[in-house]
Amino acid sequence: MKIRLYRTREGRTISNTSEHPIIYLLSDSVGETAEFVVRAAASQFNGGEVAIRRIPYVDDKKIIQETVHAAAETKGMIAFTMVVTELQEYLLEEANKASVPVVDIMGPMLEGIGKLFQREPKREPGLVRRLDEDYFRKVEAIEFAVKYDDGRDPRGLLRADIVLIGVSRTSKTPLSMYLAHKRIKVANVPLVPEVEAPEELYMVPSEKCIGLTIDPDQLNGIRRERLKALGLTSQANYANMERILQELEYSEKVIKRVGCPIIDVSNKAVEETANIILEIFRKGGGQR
Template sequence: MNQLKMYIVSDSIGETGDLVAKAAISQFRKDFESTAVKRIPHVESTDQLQEITEIAAEQHAIILYTLVKEEMRTYIRLECERRNIPSIDLLGPIIDVIGSTLNERSSEEPGRVRMLDEDYFQKIEAIEFAVKYDDGRDPRGLLLADIVLIGVSRTSKTPLSQYLAHKRYKVANVPLVPEVEPPEELFKIDPDKCFGLVISPEKLNSIRKERLKALGLKDDANYAKIERIRAEIDHFYSVADRIGCRVIDVTDRAVEETANIILNIKQKRER
C-alpha cells in the first residue's frame, strides 16, 4: 500500500486543515498508519513556503493550506504548480466569495477564529458569573469579581451586572438593607473595583410604588415609603464610606450610561 504524505500549511495553528484532512482520509482508509500528515503552523513568510514546497516535491506529498493572506496563497499556489505538487486551498475560495458578496476586503489576520471563540467563551463565563453572584447570593464571588456593585433595592444592580457581563467583566452585586449586616468580604475587596449606585429618594419612591402595583400589592407598604427609603440611602452611604468606593448617581440614567461611566473610570485607572 502506497504511503500518503500530506502537509497542512497554516499561518495559524493549522487545526482547520488538520480536521479537513482527517475527514477526507477517513473516507479511504480504516486507519492512519500508512498516512503521514504533518502540520506546519505559523507560516509567516514566502521563504518558509519555498522551503516547504521543495521538501513536499521531494517526498511527493500533497499540500493543504489555510492561509488568510492573498499574497501567501498566490505564492504557494504558483510554487505548487511549478513543482507539480497536488495542492488544495481550503480558505481562499470561501474568502473570495464572501468578500465579493459583502463587497469588502478580508482583514487577512491569522488566528481570528480562535480570537472570536475565546471572546465568545469569555462573555459566556462572565454572564454565568453575574447570574451566580447576583443579589449577594454568595459573598465569595465578591473576591473573584472584576466589578462589585452595591446599592439599595431597585437601583438597577442586576441589569447593570448583565450589561457589563456582555462586555466580558465578571460582576457581583450586593443589595444593602439597614437590618442586614453586609458580608465581610465586601470590606476585603479593592475599593477601586467597587461602585455604589445611589438614586434620589423621590425617584426611588416612584419606582418602588410602580413595582408594588405590578405585583398586585398596595403602594403604601413600608418598602415604598419615603422615610424608609431615606433610611436605606443613609445606610448605603455609611457602607460606601467604609469601603471607600466610588458612588454613582443613577437617577434618570439608563443602564448603558451608568455602565459607560464605570468602564471609563476603570480604563482611566488602568492607564
C-alpha cells in the same frame, strides 16, 4: 518508502505512513477550519477515508519544506489556510517544484469577501480563534454575574472586575448582565440596614467598586410598581418613604467607608449608567 518523522509546534510527531491517502493540512492557527472542510469534501467520495496530518501554527519556511517533502514521498496532497502572503507563496513554489497538489482553502473566500468589502484582508493569523476567545470570555462573565448576583456568595467579590453596591432597585442586576456582555466580571451586593455588608467588600480595592444611589421619590415609585407586579399592597414597608430614606442613609455610609465612586442612577437608562461605569473602569486601568 522512506519514513520521515517531524514535530509540530504542539510537540506531536507526524509521520508519512498510512494505509489511506494522506492530506497534509497547514495552518497558521489551529487548523480546525481546514480539517472540517477536508473531511466534508472527502465524505463526498463514498465516505472516502483519508489520513489527515494537521500541522498547526505554521510560522516558518522549514515546516513548510518538511511538509512538502513528506507529501511528495507519499504522493499525498496539501491543503492550507495560511493567510500570510510570504508563506503562501513559498508553499506554492515548493509544492510546484515537487509536483505536490495544493489546495488553498481560504484564498477564494478571502478574494470574494475582499471584493464585497472593497478592501484588502488583514492577513493576520488566528483572528477566528481570537473571536472564539472573546465569545467564551463573554459566556464566562455572564455565568459569573449570575453566580455572584445579589450578594449570593461574598467570595466572588474578590474575583470580580467590578463590584456594584446599592439599595434594592438601583439596577444592580441589569447592570451586571449588561457589563457581562462586555466581557466584564461583575458582582453586586444589596445594602440593607439590618444586614451587615460582607467583610470581603472592604477588602476589594475602592477603584473596583461602584456605589449606586437614586432619588428617594423615584425609588418609591419604582418599588410601588414592583409591589403591584407581585400582587402586593403598595403600603408595604418596602415602598415606605421613611424606610427608603433609612436604606439610602445606610447605603451612603457603606459607600463612604468603601471610598468608591458614586453614580446617581435617577432617570438613567441601564445603558447610560453602564457607559459611565465603563469609563471609570477604563480610567482605572481595567481591560475589556
